[in-house]
Amino acid sequence: MTSLLEVRDLRTEFHARDGAGTVRAVDGVSFSLAAGATLGIVGESGCGKSTLARSILRLVEPKSGTILFEGEDVRALPQRRLASLRRHMQIVFQDPYASLDPRQSVGAILAEPLEIHRIGNRSSRRARVAELLDLVGLGKEAAEKFPHEFSGGQRQRIGIARALSLSPKLVVADEPVSALDVSIQSQILNLLVSLRERLGLSYLFISHDLAVVEHISDWVLVMYLGRIVESGPVEAIYARPSHPYTQALISAIPQAAAGGRAGRIVLAGDVPDPEHPPPGCPFHPRCPKAMPRCATEPPAERAVPASASTHRVVCHLF
Ligand code: SF4
Numbered sequence: 001m002t003s004l005l006e007v008r009d010l011r012t013e014f015h016a017r018d019g020a021g022t023v024r025a026v027d028g029v030s031f032s033l034a035a036g037a038t039l040g041i042v043g044e045s046g047c048g049k050s051t052l053a054r055s056i057l058r059l060v061e062p063k064s065g066t067i068l069f070e071g072e073d074v075r076a077l078p079q080r081r082l083a084s085l086r087r088h089m090q091i092v093f094q095d096p097y098a099s100l101d102p103r104q105s106v107g108a109i110l111a112e113p114l115e116i117h118r119i120g121n122r123s124s125r126r127a128r129v130a131e132l133l134d135l136v137g138l139g140k141e142a143a144e145k146f147p148h149e150f151s152g153g154q155r156q157r158i159g160i161a162r163a164l165s166l167s168p169k170l171v172v173a174d175e176p177v178s179a180l181d182v183s184i185q186s187q188i189l190n191l192l193v194s195l196r197e198r199l200g201l202s203y204l205f206i207s208h209d210l211a212v213v214e215h216i217s218d219w220v221l222v223m224y225l226g227r228i229v230e231s232g233p234v235e236a237i238y239a240r241p242s243h244p245y246t247q248a249l250i251s252a253i254p255q256a257a258a259g260g261r262a263g264r265i266v267l268a269g270d271v272p273d274p275e276h277p278p279p280g281c282p283f284h285p286r287c288p289k290a291m292p293r294c295a296t297e298p299p300a301e302r303a304v305p306a307s308a309s310t311h312r313v314v315c316h317l318f
Contacts, residue, residue, distance in 0.1 A: 003068075004170060004202050005033040005056070010065035012055045016275045023274045025051040026062070027226035033219075035169070038196065038203040040217030040234070042210055042249065046271045048226035049206045053172045056204070057089055058082060069170070087117060090163040094175035096155035100147040106133075106158055107143030113165045132161040135198075136191060153184035160191065164199070172204045177212060189215055211253045214238055222246045225274055225282045232304070232311030242304045242313040244289045281316065289317060 012026040025048045033039045041049045055062040058074060067074040069085060077085060093099040100109055110129045114120055120128065130140040136157040147155055156176060163171055173192065177185040193216060195201060207213050213220060213234075220237045222230040222245065230243040241247045248265040267286045272278055278285050284294040294316055302318040304311040 002035055003032045004035040004037075004070060005204075006066070006068040007031050007056060008066040008068075010052070010055060010062050010067065012051055012060060012062045018275070021275065024226050024277070025274065026055055029065075029221075029223075029226075029228055031219075031221055031228070031231065033170075033202055033204065035202055036196070036200055037218045038205050038216050040213035040220045041204065041206045041223060042208065042213050042220060043223035044208055044249075044271050046274065047223040048274075049223050050174055051226075052223070053091070053174055053204055053206055057086070057091060057172060059091075084117075087166040088169045089172070090166065090168040090170070091172045091174060092156075092159050092163045092176045095179050096152065096159040097147060099159055100155060100162075102147050104146070105143065106145055106147065106150075109147075109158065110143070110162055110165055113162065117166060119166070128165065132165055135164065135195065136161045151184075152180050153187060156180060156188050157191065160188075160195070164195070167199075168201070170202050170204065172206070174206045175208070176205075178207065178209060185212065192216060210249050214253075222249070225271065225277050227282070228314065229283065230311075230313045233308050236304070236308040236311040240304060240307050240311070242307070242311070242318065243283075243315050244287045244317075245283050248288075291316060 008030045010026055010029045011024065013022040013024055016023055029052055031039065041052065043049050051060060054060045056067055062075065069089065074085065107129050110132050111125045114125045114128060129143050133140050133142050138154065138157055150158065177188050180188060189212065192203065196203060205213065205216055217234045220232065220234050221228050222243060224245050230237065230246045237246065238250065241250045248267045251263060251265040265288060269286050272285065280296045281294045281299050284290045287294065299314050299316045301312050301314045303309060304313050304318065
């Protein structure tokens with residue numbers, strides 16, 4: 001499969017709240033995403049996964065690094081070209097209610113991207129809105145209603161329809177099911193899977209929920225304090241989680257979803273303040289396997305022995 005998206009050594013920084021120094025929200029991230037595939041990005045809140053997605057879409061400006069979308073250098077594009085490239089890169093947000101304008105009908109919400117990009121006329125746009133509603137499992141009568149008339153799951157279907165209105169190639173889904181009831185989550189996940197197959201989409205799927213990521217992803221990145229700590233094919237990551245952080249996250253999946261994986265690892269403390277990341281391995285204050293060198297020496301990325309050759313981990317245990 002050819003690469004749709006290639007990210008190399010991407011770095012995004014923010015000013016620290018105290019005005020002195022910077023926060024490395026994304027710190028040297030590299031990966032590639034094949035056309036038609038789903039890359040799951042996991043980690044606790046504050047690990048940098050949403051900033052990574054927004055940096056790729058240039059909703060926040062990265063400090064350095066390369067983003068190639070179908071071979072085109074996204075960071076080098078002037079704003080006008082970027083606007084047209086964004087047709088092919090769309091985002092689905094966590095909270096569908098907050099992201100839908102309550103004063104607009106669903107038909108107007110779905111037609112708006114087409115109007116902005118001057119695609120079609122009134123009647124072709126109306127037909128496209130009906131087609132989008134059908135794609136996400138809502139009847140065309142939904143076009144006349146307003147967001148508050150729908151349930152949370154239905155609103156997320158509208159959010160997905162809006163993301164699809166310009167026929168994108170890449171959809172960034174940022175915690176798209178975490179605001180929904182568990183029973184509704186699987187419906188939305190199944191919808192995303194079937195849309196990927198029908199429309200040949202690629203997804204960057206961001207979630208703190210490893211059971212959800214396992215369900216939908218081909219490839220997984222585990223992030224901690226802005227860096228990738230483990231990456232590889234989904235089967236390898238879940239069969240042989242190798243970084244102690246990944247092991248702890250996977251051990252927290254409810255047993256039914258985790259296929260009987262035993263022994264929950266409870267991590268000490270919260271994610272450290274990203275303004276003051278710990279030296280050495282940034283995970284060392286919480287790591288149940290930390291050694292003296294972990295406090296001073298940053299680990300390098302290595303292949304995980306006896307696993308897929310593309311399964312990589314950043315830890316002194318390897
Ligand atoms: Fe734990 Fe050390 Fe590995 Fe970091 S490098 S994850 S502290 S064992």
